[in-house]
Amino acid sequence: MALSKKTLIHMFETMNRIRLFEQQLQEFFAAGEIPGFVHLYLGEEAVATGACSALTETDMMTSTHRGHGHLLAKGGDLKLMMAEIFGRQTGYCKGKGGSMHIADLDLGILGANGIVGGGGPLAVGAAFAAKYKKSDQVALCFFGDGASNQGTTQEALNMASAWKLPLVFVNENNGYGISCPQCKSMAVVDIADRAAAYDMPGVVVDGNDVLAVHEAVSEAVKRARNGEGPSLIECKTYRWRGHFEGDACVYRCAEELEEWMAKDPIPRFEAKLLESKTLSKKDVAAIKERIAKDVDEAVAFAKESPMPQTSALMDDVYA
Amino acid sequence: MSEKTYLQALNDALRQEMERDENVFILGEDVGQFGGCFGVTQGLFETFGEERVKDTPITESAIVGAAGGAAVAGLRPVAELMFVDFIGVAMDQLFNQAAKMRFMFGGKATVPMTLRMPQGAGIGAAAQHSQSLESWFMHIPGLKVVIPSTPYDAKGLLISAIRDDNPVIFLEHKLLYGISGEVPDESYTIDIGKADIKREGTDVTIVATSLMVHSALDAADKLQAEGISAEVVDPRCLQPLDSETIVNSVKKTHALVIAHEAVQFAGPGAEIAAMVAEEALDYLDAPIKRVGAPFCPVPFSPPLEQFYIPDSGNIVEAVKRIR
Ligand SMILES: Cc1ncc(C[n+]2csc(CCOP(=O)(O)OP(=O)(O)O)c2C)c(N)n1
Numbered sequence: 001m002a003l004s005k006k007t008l009i010h011m012f013e014t015m016n017r018i019r020l021f022e023q024q025l026q027e028f029f030a031a032g033e034i035p036g037f038v039h040l041y042l043g044e045e046a047v048a049t050g051a052c053s054a055l056t057e058t059d060m061m062t063s064t065h066r067g068h069g070h071l072l073a074k075g076g077d078l079k080l081m082m083a084e085i086f087g088r089q090t091g092y093c094k095g096k097g098g099s100m101h102i103a104d105l106d107l108g109i110l111g112a113n114g115i116v117g118g119g120g121p122l123a124v125g126a127a128f129a130a131k132y133k134k135s136d137q138v139a140l141c142f143f144g145d146g147a148s149n150q151g152t153t154q155e156a157l158n159m160a161s162a163w164k165l166p167l168v169f170v171n172e173n174n175g176y177g178i179s180c181p182q183c184k185s186m187a188v189v190d191i192a193d194r195a196a197a198y199d200m201p202g203v204v205v206d207g208n209d210v211l212a213v214h215e216a217v218s219e220a221v222k223r224a225r226n227g228e229g230p231s232l233i234e235c236k237t238y239r240w241r242g243h244f245e246g247d248a249c250v251y252r253c254a255e256e257l258e259e260w261m262a263k264d265p266i267p268r269f270e271a272k273l274l275e276s277k278t279l280s281k282k283d284v285a286a287i288k289e290r291i292a293k294d295v296d297e298a299v300a301f302a303k304e305s306p307m308p309q310t311s312a313l314m315d316d317v318y319a
Numbered sequence: 320m321s322e323k324t325y326l327q328a329l330n331d332a333l334r335q336e337m338e339r340d341e342n343v344f345i346l347g348e349d350v351g352q353f354g355g356c357f358g359v360t361q362g363l364f365e366t367f368g369e370e371r372v373k374d375t376p377i378t379e380s381a382i383v384g385a386a387g388g389a390a391v392a393g394l395r396p397v398a399e400l401m402f403v404d405f406i407g408v409a410m411d412q413l414f415n416q417a418a419k420m421r422f423m424f425g426g427k428a429t430v431p432m433t434l435r436m437p438q439g440a441g442i443g444a445a446a447q448h449s450q451s452l453e454s455w456f457m458h459i460p461g462l463k464v465v466i467p468s469t470p471y472d473a474k475g476l477l478i479s480a481i482r483d484d485n486p487v488i489f490l491e492h493k494l495l496y497g498i499s500g501e502v503p504d505e506s507y508t509i510d511i512g513k514a515d516i517k518r519e520g521t522d523v524t525i526v527a528t529s530l531m532v533h534s535a536l537d538a539a540d541k542l543q544a545e546g547i548s549a550e551v552v553d554p555r556c557l558q559p560l561d562s563e564t565i566v567n568s569v570k571k572t573h574a575l576v577i578a579h580e581a582v583q584f585a586g587p588g589a590e591i592a593a594m595v596a597e598e599a600l601d602y603l604d605a606p607i608k609r610v611g612a613p614f615c616p617v618p619f620s621p622p623l624e625q626f627y628i629p630d631s632g633n634i635v636e637a638v639k640r641i642r
Contacts, residue, residue: 035621036443087443087620098445098619114447115405116377149376152408177377179353185376251352308618310626317615 003214008278011053011210013287015045015266018069020288020295021078025068025085028299029245035087036098041069043208043240044172046265048073050213051140051170051233054221060108060126060139062119065100066172066239067112070142075107078298088305095308096316108137116177117150119143120169124156127165127230138166138224140217146177148191157232161198166224168217171234172207178243179251192234200230207235208265211272238263323502325495328470329359329435332477333397335506337367340395343481346373346382347399347435356401357437357496379409383434387417387486390432395481402448403438403490406455417486418461432487433480439492439530439580440617440628449617449624451581453528456488457557457590463511464558466490468532470500472555475509483511492529492580514561516568520550523574523638526565526591527551531578531610531629538634547642557587565591566599573604576637578629583611605641610634 022040029038041048044066052073055061063070071081077092084091085099092102103111110126113119123141130137147153148171160167171191175182188194195202201220205212213235220231238260242249273279279287323331336343345360351374354361364372375382379400386396400406406413413434420428440449456464463485467473473491480487517532518539527535532553539549552568554561569575575595577588588609595607610629618624 036445036619037448089620093619095620095623096446096616096618098443100445100447101619114445115408117408146377149378150408151378151380177348179349179351180374180376184374307622308620310622313618313623313626314613314615 005278007053008273009287011049011214012269012273012279013291014049014053014073015210015269016288016291017078017294018045018048018072019266020291021068021072021081024295024299026241026245034085038085038099038245039066039243040239040241040245041066043260043264044174044237045069046210046269047170047172047207047213047235047237048142050210051142051217053214054217055138055140058108059137060110060130062110062123062126062139062141063112064119064142064144064147065112065114065116066144067100067102071102071104071109071112074109076102076104076109078294079301082298082302083305086302086305087307088302089308090301090305094312117143117147117152120153120156123167124159124165127160127167128163130166136225138168138221140168140170142170142172144177145171145173145175145182145191146180146185148194149185157194157198157200157230160230161200164227164229166227167230168220168224169230169232170217171232172237173234174237174239176239176243176252181251190234192232195232200232202232202234204234204236207237208263208268210265210269320501320503322499323470324497324499325470325473325491326357326359326497328474328502329477329491330361330363331502332474332481333360333363334366336478336481337363337371339506342393343395343397344371344373345397345399346375346386348375348377348382348401350374350399355399357493359435360399379405380412383409384412384416386432386434387412387420387430390417390430390486391420391428395431397433397435397481400434400436402444403436403452404447404450406436406452413462413486414459418459421485422461429484430486431484433477433489434486435489435491437491437493439494440624441494443619443621443624445619446616451529451579451612453490453557453579453581454585454587457587461486462558463487463556464490465511465556466529467555468495468529468553470498470502472509472515474502475507476511476555478506479508479511482508487511490529494530498533509555512556512559512561514552514554514564516550516564517553518549518551520548520572522548522572523576523642524550524552524565524568524572525576525578525634525638526554527578528554528557528587529580531580534629534631535578535634537631538638541631541635542638547638549638560590560594562594562598566595569595569599570602573602574641575603576608576610576634576641578610578634580612580629582614583609584614586611608637608641610637
């Protein structure tokens with residue numbers, strides 16, 4: 001598949017933006033500067049990036065509790081995200097939502113979600129709206145291996161298929177739902193196998209290969225736009241950090257983590273781009289430097305922003 | 320007797336009931352080696368093994384439904400949901416299945432299950448992980464609703480809940496897990512439906528639940544300094560509700576303030592206020608006052624969240640308006 005140089009570079013930037021954003025969050029959370037929970041996406045950057053780069057800006061997306069990567073890949077604003085995660089008035093949700101509830105309706109981001117399996121039915125509704133309005137939009141639903149066991153997810157798969165909706169289910173199989181390994185929560189090895197039950201294509205891809213994810217999701221998006229209905233893409237990947245920051249991770253071994261860290265999706269893509277001369281080493285350094293600056297600016301913006309006023313508490317309960 | 324945290328008291332109760340009755344088993348997400356979302360099941364997997372401390376997939380509907388099914392089939396399940404908010408996923412299995420089986424089947428079924436769920440705000444967990452939902456459960460015939468405020472109550476009530484032959488909703492508060500108090504080492508029970516007077520007083524009755532019991536005690540100290548003697552009544556269970564203890568207290572003090580963290584509108588205070596109005600209106604010298612959360616979802620940002628949660632200041636203020 002011939003991707004334009006511009007697209008390839010954009011994907012590379014996106015992966016690095018997610019990486020750096022998350023590394024900063026890791027530090028600030030450890031320093032006690034971020035309230036609530038933080039679920040980091042480190043190690044899974046290729047999934048969000050590959051999938052969202054197959055969408056247009058008007059396409060829609062539902063996210064999960066581990067949503068920062070999805071949001072950034074869909075075009076989310078670094079500053080507004082950072083400010084929200086820091087609980088500031090200037091954040092995406094005016095400080096009322098926090099890490100797990102960031103949304104940007106203008107970018108088709110229908111929200112991160114604190115409820116595991118909450119996104120599937122919402123994505124069905126969004127895809128239905130697109131079909132109903134003949135808008136040519138596609139909806140994409142990110143969900144974890146854990147979420148794949150929720151009734152809501154299975155119900156969404158069924159309904160999307162029965163109604164032939166323009167919907168792409170992207171499963172991020174990182175092997176664990178908090179401490180529960182996949183082998184203890186389901187009998188199948190490939191979640192993509194479940195697609196057969198709903199008569200839709202089910203594809204397994206290497207979730208640490210951004211191009212493989214992009215290709216599979218692009219194919220599914222094409223089908224969706226052609227009125228051929230939903231698809232299920234399972235991306236095999238791994239989360240480097242614990243389920244949440246502060247998780248001691250007693251349930252998995254160091255070797256497993258090392259093995260996966262050696263499959264870091266970013267240097268892997270970088271090597272490809274260097275080899276094909278899409279980028280030079282100098283370009284790479286410049287990109288990383290620029291992103292570091294952007295992230296620093298976002299942090300500064302967040303920290304300088306005021307906390308919300310208590311007088312705003314009752315705003316936005318109703319329209 | 321020894322000093323234990325609320326969390327240890329709950330863990331004690333589970334361990335002792337599992338030792339006593341092999342029909343008791345635990346199920347829920349990450350309750351095994353991980354020890355439970357907040358650590359309540361810590362160590363039980365190591366003692367009782369995988370068959371009795373069952374990690375489930377992330378499927379609340381199946382967890383609650385399986386507890387109901389296992390209960391009707393002769394076991395005594397103790398199910399855990401990580402946060403009360405997730406009961407939304409499992410509502411039908413709780414409200415239409417477990418709660419109604421006995422009645423619908425003409426008394427033939429017995430459903431001895433316990434459903435433990437932490438609730439409450441205060442840890443920056445935002446709107447989908449911070450709610451106080453007790454009034455949902457109080458409203459469903461067939462369920463019992465237990466809401467302990469101290470380590471002592473937590474242990475005795477959890478043991479009673481496990482031994483109870485009905486579905487019991489057991490609501491813990493995240494901010495209470497770390498508080499400590501005197502807790503007997505041996506097993507003991509506390510009657511479900513029996514309120515406790517946490518502090519005696521003569522000028523006003525404050526009925527408070529869960530975390531608000533501690534705010535009410537704090538408020539009572541402050542009021543004492545100003546010459547107002549407050550009696551703090553902790554119902555401990557909202558269904559069945561110990562109306563007798565509450566009404567007797569109001570008959571003594573002639574004034575009532577009710578404090579809970581649930582949203583004030585249609586919260587548990589509405590039922591308590593109505594019950595007192597029906598049974599003891601003539602004894603009241605002043606209108607009943609309620610202290611509850613505002614009618615909005617729980618906000619994320621710390622200053623907003625702190626403002627949202629009712630505190631002892633709000634309780635003092637409510638008392639002063641009527642006393
Ligand atoms: C309905 C519901 N149940 C449980 C939880 C607690 N919880 C949050 S994330 C999570 C694990 C999700 O696993 P998975 O879907 O595989 O996503 P991952 O964390 O691996 O990205 C759990 C159990 C929740 N937020 N919502």
